[in-house]
Amino acid sequence: MASSGWRHLDVGVIGGGIGGMSVAIALRRAGHTVTIYERSDFAGEVGASVSCAANGTRWLHEWAVDVEKGDPVVLKSLINRDWYTGEPVSVYSLDDYEKKWGYVYNMFHRQYMHAMLKDTALQAEGKGEPAVLKVNQKCDKIDLDTNTITFTNGSTVQHDLIVGADGIGSAVRREVGIHPAKRPSDQSCLHCNVMTEDAVRLGLVDYSQNAALEYWGGQEGKWDKIVLSPCNGGKLLSYYCFFPREQGDYTTQQWGADSLPTEDLLRPYPKLDAQVLKHLAIGKEIQPWRLWVHEPYPYLHKQRTCLLGDAGHPMMPHQSQGACMAIEDAAALGILFSEGYFNGSVEDALAVYTQVRLPRATKVQSAAAKAAYNINERIGFSNNKDIPTYKVEDQKKVLTIEEMNAYDMYRDIEEKIAAQNGQKYSGKFICGLPIGLQLPNGVVIGSEQEEQPRL
Numbered sequence: 001m002a003s004s005g006w007r008h009l010d011v012g013v014i015g016g017g018i019g020g021m022s023v024a025i026a027l028r029r030a031g032h033t034v035t036i037y038e039r040s041d042f043a044g045e046v047g048a049s050v051s052c053a054a055n056g057t058r059w060l061h062e063w064a065v066d067v068e069k070g071d072p073v074v075l076k077s078l079i080n081r082d083w084y085t086g087e088p089v090s091v092y093s094l095d096d097y098e099k100k101w102g103y104v105y106n107m108f109h110r111q112y113m114h115a116m117l118k119d120t121a122l123q124a125e126g127k128g129e130p131a132v133l134k135v136n137q138k139c140d141k142i143d144l145d146t147n148t149i150t151f152t153n154g155s156t157v158q159h160d161l162i163v164g165a166d167g168i169g170s171a172v173r174r175e176v177g178i179h180p181a182k183r184p185s186d187q188s189c190l191h192c193n194v195m196t197e198d199a200v201r202l203g204l205v206d207y208s209q210n211a212a213l214e215y216w217g218g219q220e221g222k223w224d225k226i227v228l229s230p231c232n233g234g235k236l237l238s239y240y241c242f243f244p245r246e247q248g249d250y251t252t253q254q255w256g257a258d259s260l261p262t263e264d265l266l267r268p269y270p271k272l273d274a275q276v277l278k279h280l281a282i283g284k285e286i287q288p289w290r291l292w293v294h295e296p297y298p299y300l301h302k303q304r305t306c307l308l309g310d311a312g313h314p315m316m317p318h319q320s321q322g323a324c325m326a327i328e329d330a331a332a333l334g335i336l337f338s339e340g341y342f343n344g345s346v347e348d349a350l351a352v353y354t355q356v357r358l359p360r361a362t363k364v365q366s367a368a369a370k371a372a373y374n375i376n377e378r379i380g381f382s383n384n385k386d387i388p389t390y391k392v393e394d395q396k397k398v399l400t401i402e403e404m405n406a407y408d409m410y411r412d413i414e415e416k417i418a419a420q421n422g423q424k425y426s427g428k429f430i431c432g433l434p435i436g437l438q439l440p441n442g443v444v445i446g447s448e449q450e451e452q453p454r455l
């Protein structure tokens with residue numbers, strides 16, 4: 001892939017969340033100067049768990065992130081339980097996950113994960129120049145021709161490349177001309193935290209022992225679902241509680257306000273398994289998670305400005321891939337602007353970025369919307385075809401664990417760069433997936449019968 005045009009860039013990243021910190025790491029390692037502009041000062045965040053499956057974890061290792069700092073729980077299984085009795089309905093074992101995919105499935109607490117990434121981005125140790133973080137800098141406008149960012153405090157800066165990692169309400173997205181077609185989901189979500197030691201003290205089930213991502217409900221095509229993810233080494237149980245929006249509309253309420261009353265959390269669930277209900281009854285920091293369904297955007301960049309993470313492809317949380325997709329975006333930019341890949345043209349590199357990232361993120365986005373009311377569409381459970389309740393919209397289109405974890409981003413980028421240069425790509429991959437890979441849904445990558453566009 002040797003490309004001789006590499007040059008140093010001065011990069012401005014807007015938004016210092018999971019995606020912003022990740023791209024700062026990836027781009028500093030590629031030899032660039034990075035400044036992150038964050039509107040908040042990160043004080044007073046209320047956190048919850050964030051999933052980092054193998055497709056995210058692999059980049060943490062590639063970037064030499066000290067993963068232990070994030071105090072993760074390494075997941076051993078995905079368990080779907082009966083809504084009323086709590087008995088397992090579908091179990092996806094992760095026993096051979098690391099052996100098969102090379103990396104573990106981590107469950108982090110968001111603040112710990114964020115701190116871990118922030119340290120890696122800003123610290124003196126490590127490859128490249130430490131990134132600089134400027135807080136209380138809210139992006140207001142961008143002049144795309146001059147690459148000038150104007151902040152709400154009136155100050156301006158200019159960069160060679162601007163990355164909009166400013167989350168679901170992105171200002172950068174507006175500035176690149178995307179006005180989302182979005183609607184509130186028919187589903188609401190409240191989140192609460194339960195301390196494992198509180199549950200154990202009260203004689204309740206110690207779910208932390210399972211080291212599992214556990215789901216109640218989700219099989220019946222209803223909106224009701226409880227998702228439990230242990231984090232902070234098992235000390236904290238993070239509960240996402242879903243129910244129909246008509247039973248409580250939180251679309252306009254902000255995450256991070258005062259805790260809501262426990263009654264709001266318990267009201268939708270009169271018939272839920274009593275074991276888990278008792279956990280919810282001692283839940284703290286009850287916060288609304290606003291759920292909006294966004295149609296995919298037409299592109300991820302304009303001129304020398306691009307979108308990353310939730311700014312570019314916000315998704316429902318039901319595939320637990322929001323953070324992983326942001327990390328993958330960051331990895332793609334890290335590769336595209338590294339020696340051997342970057343030809344010196346920011347526009348060329350961003351054109352490939354859109355081609356590589358948009359189809360993959362869009363497929364996950366669409367699968368996340370389906371898994372909202374059918375857990376059989378969720379990566380992992382989508383492989384469990386032999387359970388009596390297994391039913392999916394279209395077997396050939398389910399998102400499989402193989403597509404997520406066998407994906408080789410380097411090969412995907414090389415294929416797209418070859419096309420951009422008018423060259424024939426001779427690698428044995430299509431869109432980053434090995435030709436001949438057999439997916440559990442019967443699809444074989446590169447076969448003539450393969451109808452769906454690949455990730």
Ligand SMILES: Cc1cc2nc3c(=O)[nH]c(=O)nc-3n(C[C@H](O)[C@H](O)[C@H](O)COP(=O)(O)OP(=O)(O)OC[C@H]3O[C@@H](n4cnc5c(N)ncnc54)[C@H](O)[C@@H]3O)c2cc1C
Nearest residue numbers: 015017018019038039048138139166167309310322323326
């Ligand atoms: C407070 C908070 C809690 C979250 N908790 C969870 C969770 O428990 N579980 C989960 O799965 N996901 C959670 N998420 C979402 C998850 O972190 C993201 O889906 C994922 O990590 C993608 O990251 P991102 O960097 O694209 O967006 P985010 O992580 O949302 O980061 C966006 C950043 O941009 C900043 N920003 C926004 N607008 C501007 C602007 N105009 N100028 C400058 N900066 C701006 C925001 O303050 C934020 O720091 C949370 C997000 C936030 C902000």
